[in-house]
Amino acid sequence: MSLEKILSKYPQKKEYLIEILLDVDEDKKNHFISEEEVTTIAKHLKIKESHVCSVLSFYTLLSSRERGEYIIQVCKDVPCYLNDNFNVVETISKHLGIEMNDTTDDRMFSLEFTACIGCCENAPAMRINNEIFVSLTKDKVIKIIDSKKGGNS
Amino acid sequence: MIEYKELTKKFGKIDPLSINDYLQQDGYKMIRKAIKMGPKKILNEISLSRITGRGGAGFPVSIKMKSFANETGVKYIICNADEGEPGNFKDRYLMENDPHQIIEGMLISAFSTGASRGFIYIRSEYQNAINIMKHTIKEARKYLFLGENILKTSFSFDIEIRRGAGAYVCGEEFALIESIEGKPGRTRVKPPFPSQKGVFGLPTLINNVETFSNLPFIMRIGGREYNNIGSDFASGTKLISLSGNVKNKGLYEVSYGETIKDVIYILGGGIPNNRQIKMVQLGGACGVVIPQSLLDIQIDNERFHIFDSKIGAGALIVIDDRHDIFDIILRNMEFFEHESCGKCTPCREGHGQMVNLVKKFVNFQATKKDYLSLKSLANVIHETSLCGLGQTSPSSIISTMEFFPEDYEKRIEESVRRGQTNG
Ligand SMILES: Cc1cc2nc3c(=O)[nH]c(=O)nc-3n(C[C@H](O)[C@H](O)[C@H](O)COP(=O)(O)O)c2cc1C
Ligand code: SF4
Ligand code: FES
Numbered sequence: 178m179s180l181e182k183i184l185s186k187y188p189q190k191k192e193y194l195i196e197i198l199l200d201v202d203e204d205k206k207n208h209f210i211s212e213e214e215v216t217t218i219a220k221h222l223k224i225k226e227s228h229v230c231s232v233l234s235f236y237t238l239l240s241s242r243e244r245g246e247y248i249i250q251v252c253k254d255v256p257c258y259l260n261d262n263f264n265v266v267e268t269i270s271k272h273l274g275i276e277m278n279d280t281t282d283d284r285m286f287s288l289e290f291t292a293c294i295g296c297c298e299n300a301p302a303m304r305i306n307n308e309i310f311v312s313l314t315k316d317k318v319i320k321i322i323d324s325k326k327g328g329n330s
Numbered sequence: 331m332i333e334y335k336e337l338t339k340k341f342g343k344i345d346p347l348s349i350n351d352y353l354q355q356d357g358y359k360m361i362r363k364a365i366k367m368g369p370k371k372i373l374n375e376i377s378l379s380r381i382t383g384r385g386g387a388g389f390p391v392s393i394k395m396k397s398f399a400n401e402t403g404v405k406y407i408i409c410n411a412d413e414g415e416p417g418n419f420k421d422r423y424l425m426e427n428d429p430h431q432i433i434e435g436m437l438i439s440a441f442s443t444g445a446s447r448g449f450i451y452i453r454s455e456y457q458n459a460i461n462i463m464k465h466t467i468k469e470a471r472k473y474l475f476l477g478e479n480i481l482k483t484s485f486s487f488d489i490e491i492r493r494g495a496g497a498y499v500c501g502e503e504f505a506l507i508e509s510i511e512g513k514p515g516r517t518r519v520k521p522p523f524p525s526q527k528g529v530f531g532l533p534t535l536i537n538n539v540e541t542f543s544n545l546p547f548i549m550r551i552g553g554r555e556y557n558n559i560g561s562d563f564a565s566g567t568k569l570i571s572l573s574g575n576v577k578n579k580g581l582y583e584v585s586y587g588e589t590i591k592d593v594i595y596i597l598g599g600g601i602p603n604n605r606q607i608k609m610v611q612l613g614g615a616c617g618v619v620i621p622q623s624l625l626d627i628q629i630d631n632e633r634f635h636i637f638d639s640k641i642g643a644g645a646l647i648v649i650d651d652r653h654d655i656f657d658i659i660l661r662n663m664e665f666f667e668h669e670s671c672g673k674c675t676p677c678r679e680g681h682g683q684m685v686n687l688v689k690k691f692v693n694f695q696a697t698k699k700d701y702l703s704l705k706s707l708a709n710v711i712h713e714t715s716l717c718g719l720g721q722t723s724p725s726s727i728i729s730t731m732e733f734f735p736e737d738y739e740k741r742i743e744e745s746v747r748r749g750q751t752n753g
Contacts, residue, residue: 192530194512195495199454228513235514235671237496238454254416254615255661256573256647292498292665293416293615294455297573297647298580307457 178204180214184221191222194232198239203307207284208244215241237292245280245287247325250304253290256297263315265301266290272319285326332592334559334567334585337543341427346462349469352430358475360549361437365483372442373399376545378553380565385410385501385538386613386642387718394535398443398525401533405445407487408510408529408536409436411452411459412494412501415614416665417645420569421539423581425452425459428543429466433489435542437475438549440487443535448489451506454496463491498669502717503528503536505671516671517717538643540569561587564630568644570597574611575650577602584629591625594648605650609734613642615662616722618729619655655737656691659726663688666723677720680711684727691738694745701738705731 183200187193197218202208210218210233219226233239251265266288270276273286280287296302299311303318310321344351352358364372377392398405409432413421424432436448452460467489470476478486497515499505505515507529528534544566548556557565564586570593573579577599584593590610594600601607607622620627649658667681687704690696708724708731715721731738 192510192512195509196493199493199495231514232512235497237668239495253661254665255611255649255658256417258657258661259574259647259649259653291455292414292496292669293418295413295419295422295453297417297419297571297645300573300579304455309455309458 180217184218189221191224191228194218194222194224194229195236197222198229198232198236202239206246208246208248208287208306209240209242211241243280243284246285247305248287248289249322250289250291250294252292252294252296252300252302252304254293254297256293257300257302260300261313265303265313265318268315268318269322272322286322332584332588332596333582335583336547336567337424337431337540337569338427338581338583340431341423344428346427346429347465349430349466349473352428353473356550357430358434358473360546361434361441361475362481364438364441364549365481365485369399369442369444372438372549375548375553376442379548379556380553381541381544381548381556382564383538384540384544384568384643386415386616391537391541394525394537395439395443398445398533398535401525404447404532405443406529406532406534407436407440407443407445407448408503408506408534409448409450409489409539409542410501410503410506410536411450411456411463411539412498412506413456413539413643414453414494414498414501414669415616415643415645417573417611417614417647418571418643419573420571420581420644422456422459423569424539424543425456425463429462430470431543431546432463432539433466433470433475435545436489437480437487438545439535439537439542441485445535446486446488448487449492449510449529450489451492451494451500451510453494453500460491460493467491497671498665499671499717499719502719505717506536507534514671516673519716540643560585561628561630563587568629570629571643571645572598572648573645574648575601575605575607575653576648586630587628589626589628590646593629593646594625598648601648601650603650605652607648608651608653609649609655609658609730611647611649611658611726612645614645614647615665616719616725617642617645618725619649619658619733620729621733624733654692655730655734656688656741659730660685660688660692662723662726666719670719671717674714674716674720676711677715677717677723680707680720681723683707684711684724688727690745691741694741694748696742696745698742701742 215229301313302311381391382388500509500515504518509515524534570582663685670677672678708727
């Protein structure tokens with residue numbers, strides 16, 4: 178979807194800024210909002226660019242920095258921690274050869290932490306883009322990531 | 331069995347995507363009944379029910395509704411589905427399994443208070459719930475339960491979904507309002523309260539998903555009957571999100587007044603691997619941590635006041651004896667450090683400092699002085715923060731200092747013994 182198309186989905190009111198930013202971020206392969214997009218969106222909604230930037234930096238799910246095609250977010254909160262007996266983060270980190278908050282060289286994967294994603298009854302849990310994965314085991318984590326590598330998202 | 335299924339009784343029996351399934355289970359009959367009764371009588375029933383908010387703060391629902399009903403002009407109703415408190419997942423279950431129940435609850439609320447517009451604010455992480463709620467709203471419009479002249483009356487009400495973007499603090503009502511307006515989610519100073527001056531400067535009533543889900547039930551059995559369910563201090567049922575080191579993790583609905591122990595052992599099946607409970611955190615990351623010896627306490631807010639706390643949104647996080655209290659506290663404090671909106675100093679600066687102090691305990695480098703600094707810092711943040719985030723975030727520190735003093739003492743002694751400190 179082009180930016181114009183996303184903008185045309187919503188009434189031209191500044192209250193839709195976050196909805197628009199979420200759509201743009203979701204839509205783009207590298208999941209970030211560029212400076213040009215900030216300018217276009219600000220003009221369209223008749224708001225200051227600095228306002229768009231303040232929203233971008235406030236919300237964890239929005240980014241002004243280029244990220245991978247698949248953003249792997251591992252839950253770090255207590256219920257998941259209590260049920261993580263193999264270290265989810267270390268497993269992914271080793272498998273992809275990246276550290277926390279890094280992106281792989283081929284720009285396929287970024288590794289991030291997330292706060293609780295409300296799946297604590299099936300901990301440990303993680304999220305890749307808009308998909309949630311629960312009851313993780315070492316094998317399962319690796320399989321999920323490899324299936325993304327194959328491109329069959 | 332100690333389960334008491336009302337809000338969850340249709341779970342698994344209806345297809346959440348089918349309005350016909352809901353209608354066949356007497357769905358939308360309670361908004362019909364409510365319209366016949368008229369606003370005054372509805373508010374009276376809700377008053378008699380003594381229902382309190384299920385989003386964490388436990389404020390009496392009827393008081394907020396009545397003052398909101400007195401406001402004039404265009405008015406908004408917001409359903410708070412941000413559910414960001416670690417350990418909670420009940421609102422997700424309600425949205426994913428019985429979405430029309432929430433819409434019907436919002437309709438009853440809107441009709442009785444004279445509101446014409448509504449929002450459901452759902453965190454983006456709940457993509458599945460967002461899809462279901464969008465579909466549900468469409469279906470409800472198609473069947474004329476939402477829109478202009480609902481059920482051929484002069485009552486009009488419609489709902490829009492807004493997504494969160496990964497900020498726990500946006501569950502706080504004014505932060506949520508700012509977010510709906512397209513701004514960073516930073517709270518406002520009260521008063522004025524949202525019911526006077528909320529979203530877009532207009533009167534706004536905010537309630538939790540579970541709170542709205544209760545309204546059709548109250549309409550069905552009446553306020554008095556509802557008040558008979560539960561304990562002397564709290565009426566109705568409560569959804570409990572049970573997680574951590576417990577065999578049957580999951581969502582349970584019980585009437586208020588059941589004990590924490592029964593929920594953990596009877597519904598949860600106890601602790602796996604022949605372990606013992608070391609502690610239980612109540613409500614989520616912002617809740618108090620209690621030892622095994624206090625598990626006989628009943629689930630209701632009144633009794634939780636002894637801890638200057640609440641059951642909150644209903645999370646019970648069970649932690650077994652393999653775990654160190656300082657590891658748990660550290661995770662809680664790192665969460666709040668990340669989620670602080672930065673508007674007031676104690677919360678903005680304090681959490682980083684608490685993280686550093688707790689790390690010293692985790693790493694066996696703690697002194698008596700660190701203990702005292704942590705204690706006073708926790709109290710300052712609790713007492714002087716602007717919103718509920720900072721006011722409740724130090725709970726796990728304050729409560730463990732009270733209930734697990736020996737863990738702190740031992741850790742300081744051990745730190746000295748390891749010679750990494752000067753004592
Ligand atoms: C930091 C913070 C986060 C909150 N998060 C939520 C939430 O996710 N869902 C919710 O219903 N209430 C949340 N609340 C409570 C709301 O501010 C408000 O009290 C509640 O939505 C009112 O609805 P109720 O009376 O039906 O519980 C939060 C409060 C604070 C201070
Ligand atoms: S207590 Fe924390 S989250 Fe609340 S207003 Fe202050 S800085 Fe923001
Ligand atoms: S703590 Fe990980 S999903 Fe809730």
